[in-house]
Amino acid sequence: MAWQWYRFGAASLCLVTGIVFMILAVFGVNRFHKALNRMHAAAMGDTLGILFVFLGLILVRGISFDSLKLFLVILFFWMASPVSGHMVSRLEAMTDEELGELLVIRRSRRIKAKEGEDSPEDRGESQAER
């Protein structure tokens, strides 16, 4: 009977890991400000979340035909998710006219301003941006 509990422990560990990845993905999607940043968090949920949840279910199911189908769902998602991500990013790159105002670029500008002349105007501006 002990091995069944071991299997339950492994399956619950995988499932909880997958759920935690999904929670992180939803948190990231709500936390970031730009669509291209949000895609980063959403893609993590699409790959790692699906992988761990389905791995846990495969461990519960054991080796059977349904496990093969669950594995096929993982395989399909790992092929389809990058494609849909590429489509969404292309849509965003095509339609967003203020893509040059990404936060990364602004931050690199702030670092550049700090490294260069350290005038009080730059410092005040960077603090206002923060």
Next chain:
Amino acid sequence: MMGIQQAYQCLFLGAVLILALLIIISMIRSVLGPRVADRIIAVNMIGTMTIMIIAILSVYFEENYLVDICLIYAMISFLGVVVLCKVYTGVYLRDKNMEANMEAVEDNLSQQKQEVHDYYENE
């Protein structure tokens, strides 16, 4: 001592409840999202979590055919995202009276690069 069957049921029930909560949160995000791409990302994530819920329920109820539904739902969700992207790209390009090709993307990106470069130059 709790039986193994009950333990599995508690685990699956908790997982499904948490996923339902996450679906509600991302539904709110899909309504709030300022741009179309944000909404599509949120809808794509709702689809992912629905697939997870269906797969968990197939093990919870021990119904094998739900796994097939899960596979088909994954395909339809992917198709929906692709179609939505195509449709909104077409709508945007029709409003701007442009052709639907990659040159539009490259033109937009090069223009933005030029704008950022000009911004640095002015600093």
